[in-house]
Amino acid sequence: MTGTPDTRTARRRYVTVCVLFWLPLGLSIAPLILLFTERGMTMVVIAGFFAAHSVTAAALELPTGGLADVLGRRTVLAAAGLLNLAALTLLGLGTTPWLLGLGMALMGAGRALSSGPAEAWYVDTVQAHDGPDAELRTGLARGGSATSAALAVGTLLGGALPWLLGLGPDLGSRLSGSTSGLVLPLSLPMLLGAAVEIVFVLYVLTALPEPPRPAATLRDVLRGIPATVADGLRLGGRDALVRRVFLSAGAAGSALAALELLTPGRAAALTGASESGAVLFAALACAGFVCAAVGSHLAPLTARLAGSGERAVTVGLGAGAGGLLLLGATAAFAGAGSMVLAAVGFGLVHLGLGAAEPNENDLLHRRVARSGRATALSVQSLTLQLVAGLTGLIIGVLPSGPLPWLLGGAVMLAGTLLWVHRGGTTSPVPRATPRPDAVPSPPSDGPYRRRGEARR
Numbered sequence: 001m002t003g004t005p006d007t008r009t010a011r012r013r014y015v016t017v018c019v020l021f022w023l024p025l026g027l028s029i030a031p032l033i034l035l036f037t038e039r040g041m042t043m044v045v046i047a048g049f050f051a052a053h054s055v056t057a058a059a060l061e062l063p064t065g066g067l068a069d070v071l072g073r074r075t076v077l078a079a080a081g082l083l084n085l086a087a088l089t090l091l092g093l094g095t096t097p098w099l100l101g102l103g104m105a106l107m108g109a110g111r112a113l114s115s116g117p118a119e120a121w122y123v124d125t126v127q128a129h130d131g132p133d134a135e136l137r138t139g140l141a142r143g144g145s146a147t148s149a150a151l152a153v154g155t156l157l158g159g160a161l162p163w164l165l166g167l168g169p170d171l172g173s174r175l176s177g178s179t180s181g182l183v184l185p186l187s188l189p190m191l192l193g194a195a196v197e198i199v200f201v202l203y204v205l206t207a208l209p210e211p212p213r214p215a216a217t218l219r220d221v222l223r224g225i226p227a228t229v230a231d232g233l234r235l236g237g238r239d240a241l242v243r244r245v246f247l248s249a250g251a252a253g254s255a256l257a258a259l260e261l262l263t264p265g266r267a268a269a270l271t272g273a274s275e276s277g278a279v280l281f282a283a284l285a286c287a288g289f290v291c292a293a294v295g296s297h298l299a300p301l302t303a304r305l306a307g308s309g310e311r312a313v314t315v316g317l318g319a320g321a322g323g324l325l326l327l328g329a330t331a332a333f334a335g336a337g338s339m340v341l342a343a344v345g346f347g348l349v350h351l352g353l354g355a356a357e358p359n360e361n362d363l364l365h366r367r368v369a370r371s372g373r374a375t376a377l378s379v380q381s382l383t384l385q386l387v388a389g390l391t392g393l394i395i396g397v398l399p400s401g402p403l404p405w406l407l408g409g410a411v412m413l414a415g416t417l418l419w420v421h422r423g424g425t426t427s428p429v430p431r432a433t434p435r436p437d438a439v440p441s442p443p444s445d446g447p448y449r450r451r452g453e454a455r456r
Contacts, residue, residue: 004128005209011139013207014122018146020200021081021114024088024193025107026154026289030282031162032091035186036100045097049104054389056108061382064112068374073117073124074208076374078201080113085197092190093182115381116374119143121208123365123373128211136365137300137309140358144296148354152289158189159282242376244418245364248317249380251415252353253388255320258408259288259349261395266331270339288350295354302355309359314419316356321412323348328405387411 005013036046068076083106090103122143126134162185165171176184183191237243267280295316303312326345330338361377368376391411395404 005125007126007130007134007139010122010125010129011142014118014139015142015146017077017118017200017204017208018143019150020196020203021084021118022147022150023154024084024196024200026151027158027189027193027196028088028091029151029155029285030159031186031189035091035184035190038184038186039095039100041097041100049101052101053104053108053111054385056105057111058382058385058389060109060112061115061378061385062375064109064115064378067113068117068120072210073121073374074204074210076113077117077121077208078204080110080117081197081201081204083107083110083113085194085201088190088194088197092187092194095182112378116377119361119377120374121210124210124370127370137303137358137362140361141296141299144299144354144358145293148289148293148296148350152286152293154193155282155286155289158193161189161192162186239367241363242367245360246380246383247418248313248356248360248415249384250387251317251412252320252357253384253386254391254411255324255349255353255408256384257388257391258324258395258405259346261392262327262404263346265400266342284346288346291347291350292354295351295356296358297354299355299358303359303362309363310419312359313356313363314416316352316354316359317412317416317419319352320349320356321352321409321416323350323352324405324409324412328402328409331402331405 033046036049041049064076087103087107087110090099090106094100094103119140122139123136126136126139165175165185165188166173175188263284264281267284271280299312299316302315303309306312306315323345326348327342330342330345361380364376364380365373391408394407398404398407
């Protein structure tokens, strides 16, 4: 591959892409719902906005994964940045329900497009430079740490910027008045995120080289996507290790849904008011991202200490399950001791998931051929989203208290048990050569087929 970056350069560029992509989304976390409320939207309408985001992301997850395998990682990743640029601009400046709903739908489409190509590019580049046995875990871990750090910084900055504008001469009110209410203080994090998206797109187009791909017509692309998606789904059905990775992503989705749905109410109950509870939740979310970043950074060390990547996944998922069970055990109690234990549990969930994901993906990339790598990552992401949605529905009908937390903990524990007694079957550095039943490579005269951060 002419012009292929070396491993260190590829790792640095992958980390930079993770930061530039997730920082704008982190900026929107704290002010988004408050901005919708300022625009006069009711909670029913706001719920519809989030439904538009979720439905769009889920519907496009697999097709866009196949698109990146067909057209190339760089093209699809740049398109994701452009969609997020449009989405954040609409969310920052939109004043009507249809514009805001369109912004959320575009953000969902950008989320789906981003689910795979950056990580797939990194793995492709490293293996092209160092061979199929190249060490992947360190770069994947640093990408996970960079993602969590960007979300943490974005959450703090997005929450603090509107507040800072209200201090002193109240620049926020002046800005709102001079724009006839088009730009509110709560709009600025979105518009700042849109500016970062421009940098992201330019960086992707200039810093992520790919080998030339065979010319593909629209018919080739449309014909190649369903075949690639079907290959990715079949791979999860016939490869036990890949299937465990997909199911573990579902367990992580259940844990994250429990945290996102239950933590705000618990924070408000602790502080005695929804406003102060929102501030506490923002601080907890930031702390959670920091714990996830630390967990990702420690993923290679966890694998070395545990003896293999599979055992490291067991340790990480087990820590996450323990954290959720601890949150459930303390949900019925008040007092300082209960608060401390709950905080420990909250941190354990993020720490454990952060340590598990790079090891899971290291195993996944060694079982999947280049031609279907991004599609496999999209299947993994879709599994996380679907189980998270199902868990959210069940939590909604459960009585408040320990039971909803214990549901998430039980699903995480089940995900952990998938890996028990499996760690001894895999060497500390498994072979990178895909199994014979992995997704096949495309014919030499056909188009190349084409991942995404988490969630988060």
